[in-house]
Amino acid sequence: MAEGPAEGRAAGRAKKKPKRSTKEKVLWATAGCTALAVLGGAALYYRLNSNISTFDGDALSKDRPEAAAPDSQGRTPVNVLMIGSDSRGNGNSDLGGGGDGGARSDTAILLHVYADHKHAVGISIPRDSLVTIPPCKLPNGKWTKEQTNVMFNSAFSVGDSDQGNPACTQNAVEKLTNLRVDHTIVVDFNGFASMTKAVGGVEVCLPNDIHEGDLNPNLGRKGKLLFAKGKQKVEGQSALDYVRVRHGIGDGSDIGRTKRQQAFLSSLIKEVKSHGMDPTTLLPLADAATKSLTVDPGLGSAAKLLSFAMELKDVDLHDIKFLTVPWRYEGPRVALVHPDVDQLWAALKADRTIDGQDASAPAEAGSASPAADPATTPAAAPAPTAAPDAKAAEVKVSVLNSTGETGLGGRAAETVKGAGYTVTGVGNAVGKPRSTTVVEYGTGERTAAESVAKLFPGATVQPGGRGVSVVLGHDFAAANPAGPAAPAPGGAATAPAPLPTSISGAARSADDDPCANLSYG
Template sequence: MTRHEEHGEDGRRAGRRSRVLKAAGLALAGALVVGIGAGGWVYWHLNDNIKSVDIDSALGDNRPARVVTTPTPSGSASATPLPTEAMNILVLGSDSRSGKENQALGGGDSGGARSDTAMVVHIDAGRTSATVVSIPRDTLVTRPSCPLSSGGTSSVAYGTMFNSAYSLGGPVCAVKTVESITNVRMDHYIEVDFSGFAKLVNALGGVTVTTDEDIDDDDSHLHLDAGTHHLTGKQALALARTRHGIGDGSDLGRIKLQQKLVKSLLEQIASTDLLTSPTKLYEVADAITGSLTTDTGLNSLTELMELGQSLKGLKADNVRTLTMPVVTAPSDPNRVVADEPEASELWESLK
């Protein structure tokens, strides 16, 4: 073989290597583009899931003052510190029947939505402990005048059920009513619907709850013996809605179950290593964002992630659950009213 032929063969080999490397480079570049594009789509999808209401603009300045606390330093000097000041969040569980999934879980179209669950979540400064105060939906209150989405304002209503505020004026009226009866400023608002709650529990692999008594409720379709149970999303939702199969059938018995469920969910989230499974992480994130309606201060994935990161030191054992002190309403044995002065003292303690 001549030197010229050797060089020719080497040249062909070099050419093949060059083409192989170029193809590999193009494939790698394509994979990176697809990966970046998929990541961008995931962020956009999760961000677009979140619905929000501009509560601050709707209510204006006629509200309780914000309680300012001294932030506790967090993070390194080079990192952007996470917020650590105290905050109050009104969390509502909505029984909206909008959409096929909510209708299936809620038992059909009720022609409206109510706040089945109402909790004022007070997070202490430093964000390592919290107090959750449930407000019975059967509480008779003075509902203030509220701006309506259809325009205009509602009239003040005396001795009306607490959950009528949400039915009448949605999140804005719910927040205004809570602030009116507590004199505590709600810094944020979070609402979770039927299907989103069930999806979240399923994405976490279920939730384990211990019940102190048998539950036999045909209305919520939940039948459980006393003891420890690992519940699916549908079962957990039924537990949160059960009232007729326990205790005296009032909302107070349901609230105790809801508070157990909240703590169990916190424990489940803390014990689930989402970072080791991108698929499970996405399922949980999709379930959370897809079920939420928030105020405009929490209406982006970035803001929700920052809130979640700021609460990483909050353990279930450091969450205290209470119910607003109430007594039977003199006007109706099936309703309750705030027990004073204990109720006012509780709200004052949160400030």
């Protein structure tokens, strides 16, 4: 017999699936979101990979410096060359990029990430620096001849292509520094603008008002106000204008602009780290950047780029430094100052921080500071017999070599540092050579000078100048004869001399006041 309407509805209700509990709904929703996140992440990685452009690895020099050897813990420092390009392509001309003769490079920073991954320093190389550019590969496959005493930024323009020549710039940096450049990253105007938007803007500061005429001197008039004096946040076009402007501040030079670029990068790093150095923060930033990024083949994937970025997450802002390579004006161009620049490259090659720490040395148990490496301490240098005084670091000591024998200043500086004092500089003394070492002191520094003199048996103490200065005599040379340095385990080189204060004292930390040290002249 056929079922009635009521019976059919009852049977239908009986066949319905039981309702899901709230817990089950949450689980299914979570699983769905996770699946979407995985698919979305995979899609984003695919998009990032397709965004990234790489340059020809065969265009790198065949005569390159050796790669840094791993330290005792298997860690190695990393050198990354960062180049700012004004290529006209990819929408850059709308942002003020490009010109005749292909792409140009007005910004180049060599970033050295130390082996301990606790310190990093970015060295700005002025665009007008006179350097030697080794042979470089042209777009047609031919190689140029070596060029001497030419502007540094001309390396990027070799070949006159719209993409520029990052391999040639890398070759020039390796020739200049004798350091192996592990990676090169080129960011154009469009990528830079997108990155600043991705982080929600970057805090900057100006020492005075800036107008349109300062950004474009050919305007012929003052123009409207672009930036008011003081702190403000910038992104996109305004961020580009900030890092590009040079007129109307200080002497209007590229050197002053470099200082503001270092301040900008400090603020950008601070902004990124404040959001957390994790994929959630870095992926949107990478998505913005990779659309306008050209890298060496070794960084040609999203995974490799993110992995490199994550290596910087444990570097404290105060231990991220920026400085400009030692320089002086030579007419309208810039000459590099020797031996200061040579000492800087030697310090990086030895993985020494600008304040003299050995970043490749293993940390002592329970301490974050690198331990002293006995292999890099000259055996002939006298060492303090007691533990350094806690107040010794407050005493600033300069070391001057009056003997004319090379290497003595560095050895004496290691002795002073080993006793806990702060070495502010090493150099040559003016005047006739001294037979006996003298420790000179300024007002109120006699007690400190007498303590320092104990490190140099036979030294005399006398007033003179400001602060505390050790002037080495022939007695120190006789007690510390020159000879082959004992190699450290694994063939490591003897520690280089401490950097002069003209370098170490001019560095900017990423946590510095954004309104400080913004101009030159």
